[in-house]
Amino acid sequence: MHETTHIDPFLGTTLGGRYLLRECVAEGLRWRRYVAETEGRRALLTTLSATLLDTEALSRVLELCGRLAALEHPHVSPLLDFGRDPAGALYIVEPGELWHDLGHELELKGALHPPRCVELLQQLLEGLGALHSAGLT
Numbered sequence: 372m373h374e375t376t377h378i379d380p381f382l383g384t385t386l387g388g389r390y391l392l393r394e395c396v397a398e399g400l401r402w403r404r405y406v407a408e409t410e411g412r413r414a415l416l417t418t419l420s421a422t423l424l425d426t427e428a429l430s431r432v433l434e435l436c437g438r439l440a441a442l443e444h445p446h447v448s449p450l451l452d453f454g455r456d457p458a459g460a461l462y463i464v465e466p467g468e469l470w471h472d473l474g475h476e477l478e479l480k481g482a483l484h485p486p487r488c489v490e491l492l493q494q495l496l497e498g499l500g501a502l503h504s505a506g507l508t
Contacts, residue, residue, distance in 0.1 A: 413467030446498030
């Protein structure tokens with residue numbers, strides 16, 4: 372469990388009418404990531420502080436979230452849902468699998484063999500291509 376030194380106003384609450392926040396698994400200066408439960412399934416829900424974005428920037432982020440939610444590609448993590456809580460904080464919802472970044476994989480397994488590097492680069496470029504085609508880059 373992720374330890375916090377302050378009371379978490381979201382923990383144990385339901386966002387978007389259906390995402391029960393069970394555990395905070397990561398946090399930054401103005402964001403938090405939770406394991407959430409919805410309809411008996413796990414999801415990852417990230418909140419962004421309401422003070423992080425001005426009205427114009429928030430509108431743009433919500434527009435981009437809508438585009439990303441419509442995108443289906445095997446090398447782009449799907450965005451299942453997004454919205455704002457009553458206090459104005461933005462939240463985004465992803466599938467419930469916890470994943471790690473390439474740096475973590477390198478720590479676990481050491482240097483990657485060249486064929487694996489090529490495979491990962493190909494996946495990355497395909498995902499970036501899909502994002503670019505959808506107007507998300």
